Amino acid sequence: MxxxxxxxxxxxxxxxxxxxxxxxxxxxxxxxxxxxxxxxxxxxxxxxxxxxxxxxxxxxxxxxxxxxxxxxETTVAVVPNDHLLTVPDEITAADLDGEPRLLPRDDVVDWTGAPGAPVDHRPETTGEAIELVAAGVGVLIVPQSLARLHHRKDVTYRPITDAPPCxxxxxxxxxxxxxxxxxxxxxxRGRRPGSSRGQTPPPPKRTAREKTLAKQAARAAAGKVARKPGRPRGR
The missing domain is CATH 3.40.190.10 (Periplasmic binding protein-like II)
Structure with missing residues (x-):
């Protein structure tokens, strides 16, 4: 086994x-x-x-x-270090209008009508596309983690504020x-050790009236225990 x-x-x-x-x-x-x-x-x-x-x-x-x-994930645009889009900390989709855009065959960004003019050549991978970004062929739209994964000294990225997330x-x-x-x-999901979705939920909190009735019942029970059997009540 x-x-x-x-x-x-x-x-x-x-x-x-x-x-x-x-x-x-x-x-x-x-x-x-x-x-x-x-x-x-x-x-x-x-x-x-x-x-x-x-x-x-x-x-x-x-x-x-x-x-x-x-x-x-945040969607970002990867650009050469000397590109004008590196001046602001964030950009919008409109800032990419007219920019040549690389579209690798392993693209994972679901953005219908993404800005930019697609370049005819489609690189096989995102890594190859980023090499072309460094060469000045075009910009690339990717999830932020992929921009970090394929980091190069000659390229950088900027978040696109109005892009759909990944x-x-x-x-x-x-x-x-x-x-x-x-x-x-x-x-x-961040559950602690020993926790379980199947655990019995805690009992609901009692209302003020239920608490009062419980106290009265407890006092009455205590009074019965305190009295000796057969002894008459005081008059």
Missing amino acids: NAPSLTVGYVPGVTPAKWARNWSQRHPQIPLHLRPVAAADAAAAVRDGTVDVVVLRLPSDTTGLAVIPLYD PVALAVAEGPQPALIEDFIGIV
């Missing part, structure tokens, strides 16, 4: 190291394996059993999966989950 373990897939830019550290503290005897997966393959990796859980970007074909939204979610196979997967979901 195989020893228990958990395999967690994650797409580029996502940093699951903190979750892995928390897992090792709670389950030191159960290995957690981190496996990078391409954004286009993330959902399929869960469906075919390559990973038990995956952290992916939305939108994605999540047929047959249960999806738990985690957070939204959602990140956790996906598992539909249906009841094994205890290990539930534990990992709890870690990602």
Whole structure:
């Protein structure tokens, strides 16, 4: 019988190291394996059993999966260091109008009508696209974490204030989950050790009238215990 373990897939830019550290503290005897997966393959990796859980970007074909939204990433524009758009700390979509825009084949930003004029050549990866940004071919719109992942000294990025965010979610196979997967979901959601969604909820607080009646009943019970059996009441 195989020893228990958990395999967690994650797409580029996502940093699951903190979750892995928390897992090792709670389950030191159960290995957690981190496996990078391409954004286009993330959902399929869960469906075919390559990973038990995956952290992916939305939108994605999540047929047959249960999806738990985690957070939204800021959408940014990657530009050369000497570009005029580096002057402000933030930009708007209108600032990118007319700019040549690179669109890699692994693009993950869901923005219909994104600003800029798409460049005819489509690089295969975001990393290749950022090399072209450094060469002055065009700008690139990506989630902020991907801009950080592919950081170069000759490029920088600026948040686009009116761009749609880039959602990140956790996906598992539909249906009841094994205890290990539930534990990992709890870690990602920040639940403390020993907490459970299935715990019995605390009883509702009593109203003031209920408290008064309870005190009266307690005093009456105490009075009965204090009186000796058979002794008549005082007159």
